[in-house]
Amino acid sequence: MLKPNLILGTDSTLGRALYNYYLRRDILCLGTSRDRSKASNDVLYLDYEQYEEFSLDGEFNNIIFCAALTNIKKCQTQPKLSKLINVDAQIYLADKLSSKCDKLIFISSNAVFSGDSPFSHIDQKKEPKTIYGSHKSLVEDYMLNNISNSYILRITKVLHDELPLLENWIKAINANQQIEAFHDMTISPIHLNYLVNSFNTIFTNPRDRIIHLSGATDISYYQFACELSRMLAKPVSNIQAVSCKTLGIDKDSVPNYSSLDCSMTQQHYAITAPSVSTSLMQCMHSSEYV
Secondary structure, X not given: OOOOEEEEOOOOHHHHHHHHHHXXXXXXXXXXXXXXXXXXXXXXXXXXXXXXXXXXXXXXXXXXEOOOOOOHHHHHHOHHHHHHXXXXXXXXXXXXXXXXXXXXXXXXXXXXXXXXXXXXXOOOOOOOOOXXXXXXXXXXXXXXXXXXXXXXXXXXXXXXXXXXXXXXXXXXXXXXXXXXXXXOOEEOOEEXXXXXXXXXXXXXXXXXXXXXXXXXXXXXXXXXXXXXXXXXXXXXXXXXXXXXXXXXXXXXXXXXXXXXXXXXXXXXXXXXXXXXXXXXXXXXXXXXXX
16 A cells, blocks of 8 residues: 655645645645644644644655744744744654654755855765754754654755745846845755655655755856846846845855755766756746646
8 A cells, every 4th residue: 555645844835846746646645734724634733833732643655844944034033933843843743753654854954054165065064054054953963863764855045936036026127127136145046846856856766864956056146136137138237236234134144155065966866956047947937846
């Protein structure tokens, strides 16, 4: 009998995309949501702020940890809440659920690294600059040391069609309005479709405990906005370069680079890191998780 997958956090962008991917392909899948109104036979209620109330029966193929507090500023200003959701709940649920699945998959981030150099390697020393990154790192370490069937997937910035920043920039650029973009904050973006397809390629038969998915290069938000403007056939003169300090962001907490080394991903799974233009093109032309 085939075992279903379980996605913790179908309210999240990745969790929702993976859930829809499985449903479209008639792959058995359950999910969780923090919204009681969404609870059903296939979507279980799980509030990470009350994680000890969660109970689960059955056996699963993959249990995928997508739910998290991902707003870096909120993690900085509310560290207790971040620890509750991003550390305590994750570890409690990993301990409770690991015996019920073949693979337990934790979604992590490039934020576990300092970003002082590009293309952070899988076994590079972790030196997070933010509370969000520190909490991701703590859970990584716990799972790798205590959960034998756990896997860590580190990802960089994920673009998708409903990303507010992207939506607002496209509207402004098409209206020939000026926009401001940081020249001193970088991303190494991947598209959500690329992430979902790569996820399923990797975890059909994973060869590594830690896997990286990243864009092919680092690019500043200003360069990214200019690339978007050129793609829309609009003048880049409407893009104004500003410092992240203008929004009160502590530059010491901002990595110089966001990219991850994906050489093992390429070697073991034949997955190539996408260019910025490739990821942007996916945003412009695709609204389906294929």
